[in-house]
Amino acid sequence: MSISMQSRRKAAIWPLAIAVALSAAALIALLSIDDQITLGVTLGVIAAGCVLAARFGAVAATEAAGADHPFVLRVLVVLAAIAVLIGLRNDNFGLLMVTTVLIYATVCIGLTIQMGYAGLFNFAGAAFLGIGGYTAALLGPKGVPDLLLLALGGFAAVVVGSLLLLPVLRTRGHYAALATLAFSILFNVFLDANDIFGGPQGLKLQGMVLFGWDFTNDITIAGYTISSYANYAILAGLLTAAAMMLTGFIDRSWIGVWLDAVRLDEVAASVFGLKIGRWKIAAFTIGNFFAGVMGALYAKMTGFIAPSNFTFGDSLTMVSIVILGGIGNRWGVLPAALIVVLLPEKLQFIQEYRFLLFSILVIIILVAWPDGLIARRLRKLEFARR
């Protein structure tokens, strides 16, 4: 019997449990601590821990464990989420931050499908986020139920995105880059100049009400009362999880293989029967849908929407998150989004300098670790025959 036919011993679970527990603790710590010095020290400890973990193969062990025990992973994540919510029960700002990180992460998961899988350049991620938000702002007052608003935000992003399809379908990446880049800038010009969209001041929105549950209500879990901001965090978490799962299925299916083939070699892909246009459109559409949905949620959560939240700089930040996390690796998006969104907010002393420092950081990573924090794993469509 050849080696590949023997069943491989499954990876141990305990690295996964420790990793999840430590991550939850680190997250609570980072969000709760305000004192800059303590924060700096904590950051240092966490960073050192990560480096050591990578050094001693803990990251690989965790990944393997996560892949081998998907159910356990999901249970652990839910437990960790509950722990984090309880830990942040009175920290409105912390909950807001967590939600923002999740929203950005989900948009970037969509960008991962577009850029990491299909090889499309999209420098308008924030614009699509904004489209979702403005859709919610405009249709909400007309009595559209909130759940539907989220979906409509996604569809609006898809429809507007289809205007850019023709340049995006071109072989050369820089056409898509230019088209999405120009769109990103023009989106802001358009919004600023038009009063239907509230101009530079933007529009206000009502908070969410889902299935009769008003999001201004506090939540009670295990005897703890958690601030109402957690409602948005939970919803964002669910949407992020759904996006992760869907993207995971895409990756581990023929669709994932076809998208990779389209990205790596269009000529070979078409000669063997792939309709390049069809798959690029599919990737672009799915990614934009994610962005639109999260945009609607974002608008609902913050209670207002304005063009200044969706600039080219924000789109550029999203592209950076995707690359920092390791392009093509949807798991890497989470820590990357956390770092990019959270640190500038928490590290007050760098507030003014955050664009500069962030850009320098990205440049360093692009030069030193072009594959990003976590490289994409090899796809193994190996299923035991029953």
Added chain:
Amino acid sequence: MAAVFQHILNGLMQGTIYGLVAMGFTIFFGVMNVIKFSHGDVLTFGAFAAIVAVWTTSGLGLPIWLQVIFVFLAAMLVSAVAGAAISHFLIMPLRNAPPLNMLLMTMMTGTVLRETIRLFFPNGTNSQRFPELLPVGGLNIGGVFIRYDGMILIASGIASIAIVHWIIVHTRFGLAVRAVAEDSETARTMGINFSRTILLTFALGSITAGFAGALFGLYYSEINYGMGLLLAIIGFSAAIVGGLGNIWGAILGGYLFAGLQTFVVAAAPSMSDYKNVFAFICVIALITLRPTGLIAERKAERV
């Protein structure tokens, strides 16, 4: 009618600046297949160096004509150094990286330049007034006011475009640049020093950007830290429209973009906020219809 002519003259100046920026984009793409997004911010760096030169030289009491010379020299020198440094330390080492990484890296470099000016230049967040150095006033022909400095600047802009074109087409260095753009492998085996040619090419392109930065400052009398971003996007689109790698195309693209903007401003003054929207939509439509640009883009893929 007179107003239209005014707009057209304005458009000529815009087009000249766009053309200069676009030339840089197209040359950089030609030799290294790289979209150097920091090009616009290198221009801004040059413009700010120019303003420092003005302050210094006027503080020293030098005659105006000398100040003007130093303005251009400072802008060109600082831009050349910045552009060459970026190419040497960041672009060359990354030349085999995926194109998206390179694009992102140049965009980030542009942000670094922009933010450096904003944070460290005195009062950097606000626009800086660029002193009037060239003769004020102008000719009045049939109701159209033609600025003296406008004429001088447009003329020098066109002259600089011509000079760069001449360098590329008629000098040995230009031949080396074209050889590397055509086929870098063969060029190297023929004895052309690849790294040196690349470095000098980026320096040349950046000098052009610096020159454009000085032109900008002298014409509009105002510069600010963020002016490079829009110029870069416009220059990039102009270069694509003209066919990446094609110098005439880039120049053409620059004037075309300015022409589209001028059209909006002249024909529908109330919509002038939308001039960029209109111009970009035309550009995107153009490249969608003729993907290789008005004049063909180079580098066909070997199957």
Added chain:
Amino acid sequence: MTRTARETASSAPLLVAQGLSVRFGGLLALNALDVEVRRGEILGLIGPNGSGKTTFFNVISGVYSASAGSVHFDGVDITNVKPHYLAAHGLARTFQRSRLCLPLSVFDNLALGAVGQLNSGFMHNLISRSAFRAEASKLAEEARELLRVFNPVLADKLFEPTISLGMIDRRRVEICRALIGKPKLVLLDEPSAGMTHDETDMFMNEILQVRKSLGDLTIIIVEHEMNLIERVTSHCVVLNYGKKICEGQFKEVAADPVVREAYLGQS
């Protein structure tokens, strides 16, 4: 030019190119080419460098467009049809410069060869995963079988990254990718490039073995190794400057003065 040997092979032509021309700006890469490939035969396409052999493959597989003339495949006019239709018609090819997706696994690359047979629907891939898994397992078994003919060790590397394979193994994978979809016609573009004489011999034997197991599929092979052409082909077409200058069995063609001049230059 004798046709009896050809006429005794299977009758109807599988591929017919008539007056096929390909022009790139001022350059005429193919000049009114007439080529016929009979079902079940192995046709050798030879000629000096730049004579248009790869161009011929590219225009048949839809990568280049024809400026004039026509191509019929199994009775269907496929002139200037988009590349992705041709796989469905039963046409597969390899490339002169190896075009495998190196970061992907061997299995992923082979799956690309079977696009037409796999279900790419969203329901199948994303919702009813068990059906997808069954389909993937089945393809994995077929892939292993196919690889085993070439190299039993290779079959065990089905889920290794392709970049980890040596050059010859990559060539094998590329050929398997062309064959796994059970095509009617396969275009092989210099399969032995970069190999030693012995490696080429072994490689060709493997290809012939697989061909037999697939029921004698039709092959057009571009090669520079003349021993190979002599050994495996039943008919040859010689190109020079995009034109057909000679046609026949290898022995006849090799002895033809026009052909010799094309390769060796004017004496």
